[in-house]
Structure formats: C-alpha cells, structure tokens
Amino acid sequence: MNKDSIVLTYDVPGDDFTRAGEASSNLKSYLKQMGVPPEIVRKVAIAMYEGEINMVIHAGGGEIEVVISPEEINMKLTDHGPGIEDIELAMQAGYSTAPDNIRNLGFGAGMGLPNMKKYTDELKIDSTVGVGTTVTMKVKIQ
C-alpha cells in the first residue's frame, strides 16, 4: 500500500433498509472535501451505493474497506451472505433475485452489478455459496 494512502472502514447494518447508503454518503462527502474531481466522486459514490444496497438486500449487511491513494480509489465490500451461484448470470442487466418487497422500494431491477461495472475501471467478484461474497472495485483518479 502507498504510504500516502488513506483507509476508511464501514460496517453496513443488514437489518435496516432505510439506513442503506450511509457509508456511500460518508465516502462521497470525504472525497469531495479531499478535492477529488466531481465526476470521479460520482462514479465511486454510485458504484459503492449499489454495492451497499446489495449487501443489505441479499446478505444481511457486511463490511466495506476503502483505500484512497493519489492515483486510485479501491473499494472492498465483504459480506457473509448466501453467495452468488452464477456470477455471469448475476452480471446480466435485468437479472435479479431480489424479492418483490425490494422492487417496491425501488431496487431489484437487475441493474446493480451492471452499474457497478459501468462506473468502475475494475470489478472483481469472489463468491462462495453458503459462505459469502467479496466485491472489489477500482476507480482511477488520473
């Protein structure tokens, strides 16, 4: 890790949908204050927000670690949920396993992972069924 890196960690509670997004909101304010260009801030905020929502909907919450260096922002989202059986299928726009009550809340359109891919320079998903999922995302600053 670069000596100029900053590490931020967040606990994402899994039982309260209304609180989903607090970590992303905090990160967004932090990056803005650091003077990161607005379009980069927005990409990071959207990707992390989608990830955070996923953790709450599917996995009962989890932990997020964000490492900010002068060159790039790395986000690592770890949960201990049910895991993803077929990652390729989950990546398809429009595919979702979210229940109807989540759709009524405005999510579960099957756009979460495609959006995370769209707004980041790198997206990696490691998942084991019954154990959990780790999503790592990188957004380059320059």
Place this chain on the structure above:
Amino acid sequence: MTIEEIRQILGARYIVGEEWGHREVHSACGSDMMSDVLAFMKDQSVLLTGLCNLQVIRTCEMMDIICVVLVRGKQPDEAMIQMAKEKGITILSTGHRMFSACGMLYEKGLRGGPDYK
C-alpha cells in the same frame, strides 16, 4: 430550465427548497426504479418519480440530482424532508401522473439524457 419554471409548468408545490428555485436543470429522468436512475449519469438533473422513500433522496445525493418531483400527489415523510434539506435537494409535489408530468416538461424543451448503452 429552472426549478421554479418546473414548478410552474407542473402546478407543483415546494415541500423542500423553495430557496433553490433559481437553480438550473439541464436534463430529466422519470423512473420508479432507482437502479435505472443510477444507470444514467448527468449533471444537474431533475428526477420525476412515484417512489417515495429515503432511498430516493440517497439516489439523488449520489447522482448530484438537484430536484425531485414526486408525481401523483405523493407526500414525503419527515425523514425524507430532513435528508433533502441536509443535502440541498429540492422536493416538489405535483398531482399529475408520471406520463403527463414528463410530457409537460418535454413539451417545454427539457430533455432526457443519452440512451442507455
């Protein structure tokens, strides 16, 4: 188009942020699905939606959307109002349905973003 012009066109009322009525809006998006909104990245937009929960304001915050129009006369709860105030997001409420509200703004020259790719 300014937020105040949108309010007039839709016969809407301010719930939060009358003081930000002079702000310019460059594009619009109409959806009840927040992930669809998050797929569309555009500065200084307005969101028209029939969804009325805290994640609407969160979505606007992430996207730098400066104004939400709640259609079909939806009323936000206190938590939504508080968060919108904190984040500097105007909330308007109109009795028009989604299709009509979008059409009225389009007719006056407001446009959506580029097609989703």
